[in-house]
Amino acid sequence: MKNQFYLFFLLATLSLSPVLAQTAYDKGMQKAFTLWQEGKEVDAANLFERIAQAEMDNWLPHYYVSTINTIHSFGIKDEKQLMQQLQKAQEYLDIAKRLSPDNAEILVQQAMINTAYIAYDGQTYGMTLSGKNTQLYSKALQLDPENPRVILSKAEWDMGSARYFGKDTAPYCADVEKAIGLFSTFKPAEKYAPSYGEERAKQVLEACKS
Incomplete structure (x- = not known):
């Protein structure tokens, strides 16, 4: 699971224009x-933290600190280590929320933090956080209905829920296909805003067909 989420988030905004001030x-x-793409996640997270400290009014570096810490919490077996990592992810995401309210990307990231808790201990966290995730994805979709990452993330969550309850996941494959189509035209609202996810969507759609 950790590798799947890593692939999903790793292809962050390197499709930016090469000509930047x-x-x-x-x-x-x-x-x-670049550090993140090279697999140096700790170094990347530390650098995003330093940028966040210098850019106190900018939600993006705070968002990426949260994102990296969340991704690499999947698969951690030590509870203390997991809690420390997810608490840091939540701390930085809370700042991002204050800086950019009603942001669909931030809502999806909150759902990812919740998913990390559920993945670690479904019996403890599933009952309280599953419903919250459903609400988060629904609100994110209302805020940004043409955002392919929102559509993809919601579809993957719905698929996971369907599998858990022994239901068919096929109805959500159409949402994944829709997300792939939107990636070709999606333009981030600002520089360095998330623009990743197309390759992940293609992987999920391929699994739908198998």
Whole structure:
């Protein structure tokens, strides 16, 4: 599971225009994405943290600190380590929420944190967080109905829920296909905003066909 989520998030905004004003912020963000792409997740997260401390009014570096810490919590067996990592993810996401309210990307990231808890201990966290995730994905879809990541993330959550209850996942494959179509035209609202997910969507759709 950890590898699946890693692939989903790793293809972050490296499709940006190669011609960028080389501010300190730009240099830092590009370096952090490069470190992440190279598999140096700890270094990338640490750099995003430093950028977040310098960019207190910018939700994006806070969002990426939360994202990386969440992704790499999947598969952790030690409860103390897991809680520390997810608490940091939540701390930075809470800042991002204050800086950018009603942001569909942030709602999806909150659902990912909840999913990490459920993946670790479904009996403890499933009852309380599953319903919250359903609400988060529904609100994200209302806020940004043409965002392919929102559609894909909601579809994957719905598929997981269907599998858990022994139901057919096929109805959600159409949503994944819709997301793939939207990736070709989707434009991030601002520089460094998330633009990843197409390859993950293709993997999920291929699994639908098998």
